[in-house]
Amino acid sequence: MVTRVFCQTVLHTVSARPLRSAILRLIPRTALLPWLSSRAVSVSEWPLLSSPPRDYSLPNPSWSTEMRRLYEYYDSLCEKEMEGGEKKPGGWGRLPSYNRTLKYAAGGKCLSKLLKEKARLFTRNTEEQGAAFEYVVFMNKSEKRCVCIFQAGHLLEGPPGNVHGGAIATIIDTSLGTLAGYLSGIVMTANLNINYCSPIPLGSVVLIDSVLDKVEGRKTFVSCQVTSSDGSKLHTEATGLFISINVGHLFGG
Numbered sequence: 318m319v320t321r322v323f324c325q326t327v328l329h330t331v332s333a334r335p336l337r338s339a340i341l342r343l344i345p346r347t348a349l350l351p352w353l354s355s356r357a358v359s360v361s362e363w364p365l366l367s368s369p370p371r372d373y374s375l376p377n378p379s380w381s382t383e384m385r386r387l388y389e390y391y392d393s394l395c396e397k398e399m400e401g402g403e404k405k406p407g408g409w410g411r412l413p414s415y416n417r418t419l420k421y422a423a424g425g426k427c428l429s430k431l432l433k434e435k436a437r438l439f440t441r442n443t444e445e446q447g448a449a450f451e452y453v454v455f456m457n458k459s460e461k462r463c464v465c466i467f468q469a470g471h472l473l474e475g476p477p478g479n480v481h482g483g484a485i486a487t488i489i490d491t492s493l494g495t496l497a498g499y500l501s502g503i504v505m506t507a508n509l510n511i512n513y514c515s516p517i518p519l520g521s522v523v524l525i526d527s528v529l530d531k532v533e534g535r536k537t538f539v540s541c542q543v544t545s546s547d548g549s550k551l552h553t554e555a556t557g558l559f560i561s562i563n564v565g566h567l568f569g570g
């Protein structure tokens with residue numbers, strides 16, 4: 318039962334295939350096989366949680382008109398199920414975002430001994446909508462590219478009226494890390510190089526356009542540009558190196 322729930326929730330919450338496989342590797346293959354062979358069986362999506370976790374990448378009332386416009390634009394490019402079960406090809410997909418992905422992926426219970434009860438994903442740790450990081454990532458599998466739409470809230474101030482350089486580094490790490498993780502499985506940031514070209518005004522919406530540069534063994538090299546929402550102004554550019562790890566590394570292994 319626990320195995321079935323674990324697999325079900327991983328398959329529903331983690332859209333990146335390498336990441337999904339890596340998480341599923343947490344439990345013995347022999348325990349997985351019986352469930353995997355009966356995947357057609359329908360069970361409720363969030364069986365061990367009282368309510369589905371909040372998907373922070375969906376629009377909320379704090380989103381500006383520009384943030385919503387960009388969301389709708391990329392959402393319109395996403396693959397969609399049409400009437401009759403056919404898929405409208407799009408090439409893009411929206412990634413959901415939870416504040417405790419690993420816990421939700423385990424159906425809420427399996428990893429409780431490993432995960433600290435109060436720990437939350439840094440970028441999703443405020444309940445006040447619009448106060449800090451509002452963002453959504455759209456992934457394009459075939460282009461090995463993702464676009465993050467980011468609206469910077471008032472708690473991210475650095476220079477008066479503008480976004481803190483550390484907050485910009487955070488959203489860059491998130492975007493590049495999401496792309497590297499999507500393509501290569503579980504990774505950790507080994508190196509980030511950032512050039513800050515022009516300040517980002519608080520409350521504005523910017524695009525972080527990230528691409529894969531190359532993969533060499535365990536090393537995934539990615540880079541990005543942060544621009545104004547119309548693409549006319551370059552705010553920041555960065556490169557990142559992400560190293561593939563075993564999940565045990567996250568817990569001191």
Ligand SMILES: CCCCCCCCCCCCCCCC(=O)SCCNC(=O)CCNC(=O)[C@H](O)C(C)(C)COP(=O)(O)OP(=O)(O)OC[C@H]1O[C@@H](n2cnc3c(N)ncnc32)[C@H](O)[C@@H]1OP(=O)(O)O
Pocket residue numbers: 336340418419438490491492494495503504505506507508534535536558560561562564
């Ligand atoms: C479980 C699923 C959860 C899913 C949930 C999803 C939630 C949604 C998340 C959104 C995305 C957020 C993304 C945030 C991502 C972080 O912020 S991670 C946190 C910050 N990073 C860290 O704390 C990492 C700390 N460093 C380390 O743990 C280790 O140094 C590393 C990076 C794992 C590498 O250690 P290692 O595995 O022992 O590898 P090592 O043999 O040293 O190096 C391997 C190769 O890389 C090279 N290398 C290593 N470091 C460097 C470097 N700094 N520069 C150049 N080369 C290097 C080595 O020279 C070596 O090269 P070769 O000799 O093979 O050619």
